[in-house]
Amino acid sequence: MDKAGMSLILQDGVATLALDLPHPKNAFRAEDAQRLSTMLDEAVAASARCLVLRGKPDCFCAGWDIAAIRPGQDDPVTTITEIVAPLCNKLQVLPIPTLSAVAGPALGFGFGLALSCDMCVAEEDALFGSPFRTIGMVPDTGTHFFLRERLGTARASELIFTGRLLTGAEAASLGLINAAVARGELDEAITRLAGAIASGPTQAFRLSKEILRAGGDLDAVMAHEARQLQAAFATADLQEGLRAFKERRKPIFQGR
Numbered sequence: 428m429d430k431a432g433m434s435l436i437l438q439d440g441v442a443t444l445a446l447d448l449p450h451p452k453n454a455f456r457a458e459d460a461q462r463l464s465t466m467l468d469e470a471v472a473a474s475a476r477c478l479v480l481r482g483k484p485d486c487f488c489a490g491w492d493i494a495a496i497r498p499g500q501d502d503p504v505t506t507i508t509e510i511v512a513p514l515c516n517k518l519q520v521l522p523i524p525t526l527s528a529v530a531g532p533a534l535g536f537g538f539g540l541a542l543s544c545d546m547c548v549a550e551e552d553a554l555f556g557s558p559f560r561t562i563g564m565v566p567d568t569g570t571h572f573f574l575r576e577r578l579g580t581a582r583a584s585e586l587i588f589t590g591r592l593l594t595g596a597e598a599a600s601l602g603l604i605n606a607a608v609a610r611g612e613l614d615e616a617i618t619r620l621a622g623a624i625a626s627g628p629t630q631a632f633r634l635s636k637e638i639l640r641a642g643g644d645l646d647a648v649m650a651h652e653a654r655q656l657q658a659a660f661a662t663a664d665l666q667e668g669l670r671a672f673k674e675r676r677k678p679i680f681q682g683r
Contacts, residue, residue, distance in 0.1 A: 431462040435469060440625035440682065441618075442475035446482045452489035453482050455536050457510050464514050467521060476682045477625040478521065479617055480544055481528040487553070488537025493562075507567055511536070515569050518543040519640060522633045524624050528617040529553045529595065529604075539568025545636065547604040548620065549595035550613050555603065558590035577603050628664035629682035 432448040444466055446453055470478050482488050518525055518540075527533075527541040529549035535557050541547050549555070557566035566587055574583035578601055585591070599607035608616045624632070634655035641651055659665050663683045671678035 431459060433459075433462060433466055435466050435473075437470070437473050437475055439622060440474075440476035441479060441621045442470035442473065442477070443479045443481065443621075444470065446480075446488060448488075450492045452532065453486045453537070454489055454492035456492050457506065460510050460514050464517055467517055471522060474682070475625075476523055476627075476629045477621045478523055478525045479528055479621050480518075480525065480540070481617070482530065482533075482537075484530055486531035487527070487529040487533040488540060489532045490535025490537050503567075511539075511568055515539055515543040519545075520636070522636070523629060524632050524636070526617060526621055526624075528613055529555075530610075530613055534558065534592070535566070536568050539570055539573070542573040542603070543569060546620075548606045548608065548613065548617055549598065549604055550610050551594060551596040551607045552610060553595035553598075553607070554592045555595070555598045556586060556590070556592035558592060560588065560590040573603075577601075626680060628659075628662070628668065628680045630662045630664060631659050634658055 432446065434443075434445045434447070436443045436445075444463070446463075448454065448459055450456065450459075467478070524546070525544040527544040527547045529541050529547060530553055531550075532554040533541040533549070534554065538555055538557050541549075541555070557568075557570045559566045571583065571587070574586060578586075582601070586593070593601070593603065595604065595607040598604045606616070638648060638651050638655055641647075643651070664678075664680045667680060668678045
């Protein structure tokens with residue numbers, strides 16, 4: 428763990444980035460977001476094939492540090508456009524799959540951070556949401572986008588206007604996150620999932636992430652798929668996959 432309260436461990440292709448910040452409930456400040464962005468780059472530079480973002484055993488991240496907010500002095504536009512948005516975008520376009528492992532609260536900024544990852548697994552009693560209505564603020568960190576895209580406008584409106592929080596079990600049942608597991612089973616579940624992904628064809632996953640990120644109608648997606656498939660043909664993993672298929676064995680992908 429470094430002085431900023433973050434650690435990065437690489438094992439078997441999986442980079443685990445753990446948050447243990449000095450602020451209450453793992454709350455973020457601008458310098459923490461900037462450090463996290465740097466560590467994402469470090470994970471990629473270390474040839475990680477999958478990244479897991481996790482918080483403390485009882486708290487993923489309860490949001491931005493309210494004690495550091497100065498109404499009338501801070502410029503929210505600058506904070507969002509220069510710090511928050513670039514970090515969330517980096518998670519979404521990182522050239523490797525990203526997973527968030529959530530125990531306890533993932534609120535406000537922490538909510539957006541967890542959902543900016545490609546996949547999210549949480550304990551059943553984790554808490555998700557942006558209860559900004561209680562302090563007169565507008566949810567940020569992509570909250571409107573994630574809720575609208577995954578739950579629809581009506582449900583997004585309900586959660587934003589009421590400030591209601593979802594448990595991990597509720598979030599999974601609604602399709603907001605991928606899965607919810609019993610308390611104490613998160614480590615095993617995320618280790619198994621991350622390990623399976625890290626052993627896969629990393630470059631093919633990168634190409635698929637770009638397709639999903641780009642969106643578009645059916646014709647646009649199929650055209651993008653064709654271009655990405657052409658790129659996949661140049662990878663060593665595709666050649667290994669074809670060999671393994673012909674030899675009736677499990678492929679051993681190297682992520683190249």
